Amino acid sequence: MSAASWSPGEDQIEVQRAPEPGGAGGAYRAFGETLRGLKTTFARVIEGVNTIQYPEQKVAVYPRFRGRHKLHRFEESGLEKCVGCSLCAAACPSDCIRVVAAENTPEVRVSAGERYAAVYEINMSRCIFCGYCEVACPFDAITMGHDYELSDYNRGDLIFTKEMLLAEPVDSSPLRAEGE
């Protein structure tokens, strides 16, 4: 509506209000609405259940799902990608990554760079799965995996060591197919 053609009252709309509650009419309407509600709930019975029986059935995760971290190696040489730069630990908002770097020697060559991570620990009980470590890593050495079943009986068991992060994870979570 342009300003020129505006006339007071033209833009008012009549709002339909519900009838006053209470009284015999209110009870009659409430009875009708109750029947409508009963129909609605019974339709859910006909429809069947919508739940997923979790431990037996699982929801497939999306490819970019941020689950448990993985550390990677180079496929050809088998050397670790991580060079122990601690950028992930610096980026971590919950401060749950601990990296202790050590020098590679010609005899003991662990990573492709000058240094390697002698200790690499992630405290999963503190991790918030934000994925900043993955973003911060200059060598794509750490990525977020798809595993989300991380509960344990002891807090100590939730500190994942380098060996655990490097190991091929037991893929317990199905991955969503393309376009699914």
Added chain:
Amino acid sequence: MSLAIVDYYEPWWIQIIKGIIVFAVGLQIVPLVLLGERKLLGRFQGRYGPNRVGPYGLIQPLADILKLLGKEQSRPTTSVGPLYIIAPVISIMTAVATFAIIPFGDAPHIFGTRVGLYGIDVSIGPLYIFALSAIAFYGLMLGGWASGSKYSFLGAMRAAAQLISYEVSQGLALVGVLITAGTLSLTGIVHAQRGMWYIVPQLAGFIIFMVAAFAETNRAPFDLAEADAELVGGYNTEYGGGRFASYYFAEYLNVVVVSGVATTLFLGGWMIPGWHGQWAWTDPFVVLIKMTLFVIFFVWIRATLPRLRYDQLMSFGWKVLLPLATLNLLVTAIVVVAVHK
């Protein structure tokens, strides 16, 4: 108005066996209702309900009850000891006692003597029910008051106001049936429904009775006495373990009992229309099936309707239900007199 005609005598051992059976059946039905409610409620909400404990979750109620009974019996320091302990007992006792008069069949010949398939056929059937439900209210009231907690007390006050308001309408709705049947005996009322169930001539009375029954049993949408969103748990907030289990048990047994009463008064008890036969072994099962339908209806309503506000509850009870019940009674009385003339 004729009283119950008891023209046979039951030996003492039959009466003891009947007492045990009534109590045992009551105890067995409640866990089934518990499980059935949770399963059905799940279906009404698009989920399965409990299905982990045992096959299809069948022993879930056993797990629940064992958990409750295994808990420590604690009580608040502000509570009033004896009343706090006796309140759940009153609740459960009245529920079981009411269950005793629901007739599951006529009085057939078993063991060479006539045995009435009910705990006792009192000549004042509905009055007995109302007397006991009035005592049952003390269970809630004393429990809420003796807990010494504000939430409990609020729940108890609500329960008191609610039960008093709706018992009037429920009573008036029943009087219509009593006038039509011309007897106060529950078996007599069932016999009077041989031709037609009273749900047909007393449809208004039936609806009023059912609405009041929801309020009497503290079930949704009238569960203000234990409105968990506002009052934590209402009158049973401070209860735990076996005592809470007693309250819980009494509540569900009340649902079963009200279903039984509605079956007897409005759905013709063990009568099936068009079938005028003698006693058959199927009679108790007919009653049980009808009761099950009522229990399912209770759950269905719970899955559908949100809780009423307190003033809505009161104005509905006094301004709508009571005039309707009175009108129903008046019309019934006039029609009965006109027909009998």
